[in-house]
Amino acid sequence: MLYRFLWIFFIYAFLGWCTEVSYAALVTGKFVNRGFLNGPVCPVYGFGVVIVLGCLTPLSDNLPILFIGSVLLTSVLEWLTGFVLEKLFHQRWWDYSDEPFNLSGYICLRFSIAWGFACMFVVKLLHPTVLILIHLIPRIAGLVLLILLGAVMAVDLAATVATIIKLNRRLAQIDELAARIKEASNEFGENLADKVLDAVERSADWKKDMEELSFTLSMRRAERADEQEERRAQARRQLEEWRASMQELLDQKSFGHRRLLKAFPRLRSIDHSHALERLHRRMGNFRKH
Secondary structure, eight states, X not given: OHHHHHHHHHHHHHHHHHHHHHHHHHHHSSOOOOOXXXXXXXXXXXXXXXXXXXXXXXXXXXXXXXXXXXXXXXXXXXXXXXXXXXXXXXXXSOOOTTSSXXXXXXXXXXXXXXXXXXXXXXXXXXXXXXXXHHHHSOHHHHHHHHHHHHHHHHHHHHHHHHHHHHHHHHHHHHHHHHHHHHHHHTTTOTTHHHHHHHHHHHTOOHHHHHHHHHHHHHHHHTTSXXXXXXXXXXXXXXXXXXXXXXXXXXXXXXXXXXXXXXXXTTOEESSOHHHHHHXXXXXXXXXXX
């Protein structure tokens, strides 16, 4: 029984990944790895099918019960998955808040109904063929493959968790630098911080901005004491250092970070929402160039 359910999990995790990738390709016109993990699997699909089959197979001949049960079970699984991921990583991976009849943004009626119909298709039409394929795999070879698949998924999960931790650390550094830039910009006047951060995100010519800033400062020298001007010069040098550090953080090349942001375009950071927005915009400008 365990052997069969493990194969069901991996097969439907892969088929779920194929479904997500195909849907993204239809919507965006390009290939996007929509999985939480790096490999071609979406574990939530595997768990969902295992739960539905385990709980509803005895009732599979009653289509209304099969449909309602599938809606309820998959909705609970999706809600718990979204909730747990948010609490563990302080990020919301998807958000249905703009959908009618949603619950905390984790689930919504439209997709819950879709999962219900999808499960009916799986149980009544697809799964008999999957069972035949599982029985065709020699037992020893099947056990070896399951061990290998489990090991690969465990390594992939560890790598993904490490990537998320590094992403959160990166976002925290971006927010910290943004706060320092805004504080330092008070030495020069209003709105300078926004100009600095905007220039970083757009890869704008910082030299031109600094020349304009220097001209402004030179016009003010006649009205300011030398000591105050020196403080401004020091603040300008510090601002440039922080600006360079900010750009380095935003330009940092990380396959894992880029993959996650592309896989979950509506990813929202609970603790560092502004930093994540800057990173999204910066990556968008990279793609345009």
